[in-house]
Amino acid sequence: MADGKEAAVATNKKVVLKRYVTGFATEEDMEVVVDTVRLQVPEGSTAVLLKNLYLSCDPWIRGRMSKHDDGVAVPAPDFAIGEALANFGVGKVIDSTHPGFNAGDLVWGMSGWEEYTLVTQPESLLKINHTDLPLSYYTGVLGLTGLTAYAAFMEVGRPKRGDFVFVSAAAGAVGQVVGQLAKIAGCYVVGSAGADEKVDLLKTKFGYDDAFNYKSETDLAAAIKRCLPDGIDIYIDSVGGATLDAALLNMRQGGRVVAVGMISQYNLEEPYGVRNLYDIIIKAIRIEGLNVNGYFNIYARFEEEMAGYIKDGNVAVVEDVVEGIESAPAALVGLFSGRNVGKQLVALARERREHAGTTLTVTVRRHTQSSQSVADQAIDQLATQEMAGSDEEAAVATNKKVVLKRYVTGFAVEDDMEVVVDTVGLRVPAGSTAVLLKNLYLSCDPWIRGRMSKHDDGAAVPAPDFAIGEALANFGVGKVIDSTHPGVNAGDLVWGMSGWEEYTLVTQPESLIKINHTELPLSYYTGVLGMTGLTAYAGFMEVGRPKRGDFVFVSAAAGAVGQVVGQLSKIAGCYVVGSAGSDEKVDLLKTKFGFDDAFNYKSETDLAAALKRCFPDGIDIYFDNVGGATLDAALLNMRQGGRVVVCGMISQYNLEEPYGVRNLLDIIPKAVRVEGFNVGGYFDIYARFEEEMAGYIKEGKVTVVEDVVEGIESAPAALVGLFSGRNVGKQLVALARE
Ligand SMILES: NC(=O)c1ccc[n+]([C@@H]2O[C@H](COP(=O)([O-])OP(=O)(O)OC[C@H]3O[C@@H](n4cnc5c(N)ncnc54)[C@H](OP(=O)(O)O)[C@@H]3O)[C@@H](O)[C@H]2O)c1
Incomplete structure (x- = not known):
């Protein structure tokens, strides 16, 4: 302390950055220099002079050691060459001109990698309350790392008793705390x-x-499966890359991935591409980036709770302490090879009672000319006779079907399917509870491509593979011809899962939904009032949770789901931009569906730049229908607290090797939520949705564009066309009309 009129001057050793780092950081990238410091806060300023006691070594500061001039999101500015590094640390106030701090106070917060630091924004410092615990704990379990673990697990992970938890970098500073919190919460933790x-x-x-x-496992996904055979409810990810990919394969339905860090990526020039993101749709998984800066408002509560756990012996602490500022560069570099055991910190000076050593997201109809065949007419007559109940013996009709000829690899072609002619009894077989449907409209949806391949690798699939020679199945609109189910009567109009054939015997009639708005076109129940409309509504309203003024981006925007999302965005008061694969579709977006802006992704050379042009202030909600490169580009353009609603990844459905998504690291500083969802989980809100959507259509607030082909023979080409963007609007096949 300055004790005379002239302030005393002390030497001040510092760790400074010698050069900007590319690839793995080495000790040589830093150097220790000796400077001097006046041991008094300069007159006329409001600052705090700290004697640093403990410096924290945290992986995130590696990012600040590289030069970023490409406009990418960074958690904090790059360090300047020749200036001291900075991070969280513990210190003692030597002098203060800030009314809230006095000489002698023990504090923790952002400080320099030096012996003394003049903190010019002292409001960022936190007073240490539990001086009865080792002060070094405030670099770890009671500081930023502890708060990170607590916020990630308790606030974002939201554990339930009995949850299966997986933690990577588990022996590290954050990992050790998460594991112990998991046990306190009654979870099983690996x-x-x-x-x-x-x-x-x-x-x-x-x-x-x-x-x-x-490091000794050859197959990470298998290792996780061995330890967590029933899957993972919560994955606290500190490493990213291959471990994240392996964990995604092992997530349970409704699982949560909290992206705390991606240390495996920080020294790579080219990030690892994450390939298993499709799993998040099938299993409705939420991946949420955690930026601890958003949780300082709970610090006081956290500090008390965590101090209590430590004192009660419920949380053990392992620190890896190195002595002296000269040791700091090696300690920091060691984090990336895993040299540290527990929380890595550097002791510069100790308070007396301290001890050294390791303690530890219009109807335009295109008709293909097809008149009703003779067979069709006969079938209709037979069906009519049957409905009139004129025959003792059930009438039999021909039944054309689209069947799978062979399992598909790569892009599906029409020749993978064939139309065969079968027969069907026009009455529900005696003794069974079933419904016989005459199919009116078949829906073409991208997801059924998945069922056309053979899956024998145990991979998560939304529904079983189709059998060779059997009719494909999907949502459709039909009329009940016969029923032995008490809730369904001949003549009812319904929608639900049916076969790609003219007649289907539905053996689980509970899955059929009665059509209420018969004053609207029945075909709408394959789209805007059916599964696709519900998808758009649930994904946008329930998962995306739009706020007035939000910036919304929608891919495959002219498609069945996309067109509805765009119009819901306008109803919700958002600014919405869509991408589509032709100028005709772009025009439709702006003139028919009310999108504020739109672009043709096929004529853009740089998707991220196109998004930046349309969203100079970034994206709040990205409703992703395509995945792959578009998702990667959107991740770079998300705003703080943004939401990616992962609805579909059509760009991936025909690929043998999925695209590796590289920009997931961006979700951490911007605390972005990437949430997959499956419409199957939202049928409980169908009745509300149907009324609301029917209302919008009648009021003219929602316009519908359908792409209708005629006759079952047209179905294979219609399905295949989805993947080249041939369809304009909701693709469906009309088999018969009411
Ligand atoms: N999560 C769920 O529960 C759920 C439910 C229903 C649908 N979905 C998903 O939602 C998405 C949209 O389905 P939809 O029924 O509305 O289909 P759609 O958009 O009507 O038709 C698919 C469109 O995707 C675009 N496309 C095809 N290949 C592409 C590629 N490689 N890159 C970019 N765009 C491509 C094409 O339009 P362009 O001309 O614009 O390229 C095509 O018209 C699909 O991914 C689907 O799997 C999810």
């Missing part, structure tokens, strides 16, 4: 770490139920 010694520590010290050394 950790991965990069050394047998650490695996041991996880099981013996931190109470992990199981753990594995990821």
Whole structure:
């Protein structure tokens, strides 16, 4: 402390950045220089002079050691060459001209990698309340890392008793705390770490139920499956890359991935491409980036709770302490090879009672000319006779079907399917409870492409593979010809899962939904009032949760789902931009569906730049129908707190090797939520949706564009056309009309 009129001057060793880093950081990228410091806050300023006691080594500061001049999102500005690095640390106030701090106060917060730091924004410092616990804990379990673990697990992960939790980098600063919180919350927790010694520590010290050394596993997905055979409810991801890909394959329905960090990526020039994102749709998984800066409002509560756990012996702490500022560069670099065991920190000076050592998201109809065949007329007559109940013996009709000829790899072609002629009894067989439908309209939906391939690798699939030679199946609109089910009568108009054939015997009639708005075109129940409309509504309203003024981006915007999302966006008071694969569709978006702007993604050379042009202030909600490169480009353009509603990934459905999504790291600083959803989980809101949507259509607030082909023979080409964008609007096949 300055004790005379002239302030005392002390030497001040600092760790400075020597050069900007590309690839893995080395000790040589930093150097320790000796400077001097006046031990008094300069007159006329409001600042706090700190003597730094402990510096925290955190992986995130690696990002600040590279030069970013490409406009990418960064959590904090790049360090300047020759200036001291900065991070969270623990210090003692030497001098203060800020009314809230006095000399002698013990604090933690952002400080320099130096012996003394003049903190010019002292409001960012937090007073240490539990001086009865090791002060070093405020670099870890009671500081930023502890708060990160707590916010990630408790606030974002929202654990329930009995949940299966997986934690990567589990022996590290964040990981060790998450594991112990998981046990306190009554969960089953498995950790991965990069050394047998650490695996041991996880099981013996931190109470992990199981753990594995990821460096000695040849198949990470199999290792996770071995430890968590029933899957993962919560994955706290600190490493990203291949571990995230493996975890995605093992997530349970409704699972949550909290992206805390992606340390495996911080030193790579070209990020790992994450390939298993499609799983998040099938299993309705939420991936949420956590930026701890958004949680300082709960710090006080957290500090008390965590201090209590430590004192009660419910949370053990492992620190890896190195001594002296000269040790800091090696300690930081060691994080990326896993040299540290537990929270890595650097002790610069100790308070007396401290101890050294390791303590640890119009109707335009295109008719293909097709008149009703003789067979069709006969079938209709037979059906009519049957309905009149004029025959003792059930009439039999011919039944044309679209069947799968062979399992598909790569792009589906018309020749993968064939139309065969079968016969059908026009009455429900005696003794069964079923409904016989005359199919009126078949819906063409991209998702059924998945059922046309053979899956024998245990991969998650939305529905079983089709059988060779059997009729394809999908949502459709039909009329009940005969029924032995008490809730359904001959003559009823229904929609639901049916076969790609003229007549279908529905053996689970509970899945059929009666059509209420018969004053609207029945075909709408394949689209805007059926599964696709519900998809758009649930995805946008329930998952996207729009606010007035939000900036919304929709891909495959002229399609069945996309056109509805765009119009719902306008109803919700948002600004909406759509992408589509032809100028004709772009025009439709702007003139028919009220999109504020639109672009043809096929004529853009740089999708991220196209989005930047349309959204100079970024995107609040991206409703993703296509995945792949468009998703990657959107991730770069998301705003703070943005939501990616992952509805579909049509660009991926015909690929053998999925596109690797590279920009997931962006979800962490911007706390973006990437949430897959499956319309199957939203049928409980169907009745409300149907009324609301029918209202919008009648009021003219929602316009419908359909692409209708005639006759079952047209179905294979219509389905295949979805993947080249041949369809304009909702693709459907008309078999018979009411
Ligand atoms: N999560 C759920 O529960 C759920 C339910 C229903 C549908 N979905 C998904 O929602 C998405 C839209 O389905 P939809 O029924 O509305 O289909 P759609 O948009 O009417 O038809 C598909 C459109 O996708 C575009 N497309 C095809 N290949 C593409 C590619 N490689 N890259 C970019 N765009 C491509 C084409 O339009 P362009 O001319 O614009 O390229 C095509 O017209 C699909 O991914 C589907 O799987 C999900």
